[in-house]
Amino acid sequence: MLASILASGLAAGAVYALVGVTYNTMFSTSRVMSFTSGQLAMLGGVFGSMFMLKLGLPVIAGLVLTLCCCAIIGIVTEFVAVRPVLKNLDQHLYVLSTLALALMIQQVAAIKWGTEPQPFPKLIGWGNGVFDEKFWLPVAACIVTIIGLEYLYRRTLVGRAFLAIAEDNFAARALGLPERNLRIASYALAGVIGGIAGFSGGELLLAFFANGALLNFYGFVPVALGGLGNNRGAIIGGLALGLFQQAANFLVGGVFSSVAVFTLFIIVLLAAPQGLFGSATARRV
């Protein structure tokens, strides 16, 4: 039982963590919580299944095309749902605009892809039982993504520019950084991370249009638990959420496990509104 909790808990948690990082990547350059994050992960599974199973492409080609498509959807999000409302961030119109786009993506997926879950192919074929690749692949993808992001943010000029925009938008612009282009690039990057979440978790979650709404919520929980904009917090929060959820599944059953997750979520937010790893920011009054 413990092995099963660890295997499926870490796998689901890694997917939640990656969706949390998707939220954060979009948030860092725009201060917008985009509710298309879960849909990007859903599309990662759907595009992956479509390219590999329906069109018969090899895994590498399927992965590259999936990530490209998700990056494009990320950019579309910036143009359609974020840019028009950036001037009125204080009115939180982005909640409506990104949610509306998320619903459109979900409905189009349902109509074009179908409402039944579709199979996702075996990517490598290594392992069985609790060591099946459907359990370790999302965890491996999560580790690779973290390493990649750390390299990007610490070792590359573009990554440092992202951090500068995230730290102080006005100051970065005053220094001549192309804020708009960097924001578009960060949305494309978020699309890629969401795509990786869905692609690596495809064998676990299947290619299913309804995964979008599920991942939107379960990806948001680690962001709230870990602190907005804090990737390390999102990773730890996501993995903890997956383990807690799976343990609750074993101990109290499916329906009640959701109640247990929500209860813990509310308790943590009451105790630490800024998240477990977030710091309270000073506000001008």
Place this chain on the structure above:
Amino acid sequence: MAVSRRDVLLGSAGAVGAATFSFPMPALAQTESIKIGCLAAITGPSSAPTIGFNRGVKFAVEAINGAGGVKGRQIEAVMRDTQGDPTKAVNATQELISQSKVHAIWGPLNSGESLAVTPIMARAKMPNLHPCVVESLIDPAKFPDAFRIAPSNNQWDDAVRNYCLKILKVKKIAVIGDTTGYGVTAVGASVAAFKKDGAEVVYQANIDATQPDMTPDMLRAKNAGTEVIVVWSVSTGMEARMFNTRAAMKWDVPFVGHPSMASGEIAGLVDNPDNWKKVYAIGYKSCSYDASGKLPPKSEDLVARLLKANIRLDDTLLWWIAGGIDAIEMVAKGVAESGSTDSDGIVKYWNTLSKYPGYFGDYTFSPTQHNGYPTEEIVMSESSTAKNGTFALAPGYS
């Protein structure tokens, strides 16, 4: 000749009076087509059954019209796409009744839409046949013109319970459904009925259909001593995960339940084709083949005719096509026997039917019973044995 004002008035009054007397139109009434409204989710996510039903409708209309129609009158299927949306179904129903002036309606083909439109059809006294499973859709007192030509939920439940208790002869049952309204209701009703029949329900659960790992519930069911798992869900993803988990646990407990367990999509979702063995989904005698691969003679004949007419069977279910044929033929028969397209005559005829020999089953109706499909026609099928939209009978049937 001078024309006085009085003459003009008298003449006008005469003309108006003459115009109010209608000319007899016997010839028109006899040649007017018989309009059957079809409320069908032709597009949208729930269109799979409609595709099958519509093949049957088209086949029946062409067959009847090709043979000269009903006493010389052609049948016209007036198709409306509801897209699975109750609001669109309501609009389409009102249009069919008031604008297209259909003589009977077939459909809608799912319960959600039917719940919305059945009262509208009842107010218009519109003869209605449908295949929807929700119990409350059939109430001869409230909806005297609505007739069901497929099993209801309770009949499915009875058939599954009978198979478990009388054929598999098991006593320890696990009942699992999804967390939708249907899943919760069906599990509750199934558990109550099993207990009433003396079975021991050792485990019951409603599982979120998107839950990626079914091990917790399957493990609890196994530890409780389950001898059969009854499934009430339309989620093929959840069902496939349960089959895969059963295989991973090296457990050979049988699954019995909802027809969706025989959906072709499951073939792609199971890790191994063997994982889909010992899964028995609700099926029908008329659409099940025996150990020698033979369907009942009437169904064999139908399949041959359908294949000859180049109607695809491999991507749909035979009972959907058969149900569509039966619906059109029953309306045609109602008009033929009552001698007109009047609502009262058609409904009166349907109320007299006893073991009416349809392709899907033998229907029986009375003024107080509009559930026409016989429970004994419902059987369990081997889920993984689809062939031309039919399935092999599950073990235990002679």
